[in-house]
Amino acid sequence: MKKCLFLSLIVAGYLTACSSTKSPDSSATATNIPATATPDNSKTSVDWPGTYRAMLPCGDCEGIKTELTLKQDQTYEMAMTYLGKSKEVYREKGTFQWNSNGNKITLSGKLQQQETNQYLVGENRLWKLDAAGQKVTGALAEKYILKKGETELHPESADNSITEKYWKLIELNGKPVMVSSTQPREPHFILKTENNRVNGHSGCNSFMGSYEISAGISIKFSPLAATRMACQDVPYESEFLKMFGIADHYLFQNDTLSLTQAGTAPLARFVAVYLR
Structure with missing residues (x-):
């Protein structure tokens, strides 16, 4: 009887040892599963560095001649002229941060404290967002788009596209x-x-x-x-x-x-x- 009990203990110990030797292999296999890839977004997939220009609407002037340059190191340079109100060119340098989704940027700086400072980043486009961080809608929505590589703006020349019609x-x-x-x-x-x-x-x-x-x-x-x-x-x-x-x-x-x-x-x- 004692002999049978002794043999049973030996077999149980052997099985336990075999089970423990397999655990490391199982664990190693799990750690080799690749992590889920980060989805593409404007920050990673769009050629966003460059200079963007637009003539933004202005409530008390003829328009805001705007030039915004975004750099790879997440710094920016901005120049703004309030046409019909002042000939002074307001210039600013600062940094910007991406949101967690990688599709919007927020500019820092004193000028940006006076203006809405968020932009939606697209291919060769920046959408200047409203105070709530949303796209501007309505009749002037297209005027809030800054275009990359847009030629120098010449506000002194009248737009004749609506004349003689x-x-x-x-x-x-x-x-x-x-x-x-x-x-x-x-x-x-x-x-x-x-x-x-x-x-x-x-x-x-x-x-x-x-x-x-x-x-x-x-x-x-x-x-x-x-x-x-x-x-x-x-x-x-x-x-x-x-x-x-x-x-x-x-x-x-x-x-x-x-x-x-x-x-x-x-x-x-x-x-x-x-x-x-």
Whole structure:
């Protein structure tokens, strides 16, 4: 009986020893499993170092001529000029940090404490974000994109892309404009390059005046002179003519033109009509 018990203990010890010798091999195999690869993001996959330029909208000036250079060592250089307000070029150097997702950067520095300082990084593009860190939306959204390799900006040269075109009014203060069959003409205006003259029709009366375009996004109209016919079928005439005295910015995209006040929602929207 004692002999059998002794043999049983020997066998149990042998099995335990075999089991323990296999553990290191099992552990080693586990440690050889490769870690999950880090997903691609703007920081790792985009050629982001370089100089980006844009003419950013400005609430109390003609536009902000902006040049931002990002360097590989996560430092930056920025130059900003507030056109129509000051000829001084505000320059700054500092560092920037990436967010945990590797798609946004935050700039440091005194100038950045006065402005929103976050940018979304894309291929050859920087989107200047709003105070909440989100993309700017609305009529001026495209104006908040800085482009890499953009040629030097020359704000003193007017943008002629909206001149010499017949702009038909389609929306006023967010409401569609309906043209009555009894109206003398449809509401529209034309910006003439000669002497910077504007002329048009309110749907009831003809009007004329002058305009000035600057910084590629800013526009100003002089007080308009208009005929004085009375028309019952043009209830929006007063608002339409008043709009020209309020508008100070514009957005031109394809064949649509929006006039706005300091980057707010469009005061009026127009579509280009090509006359034959």
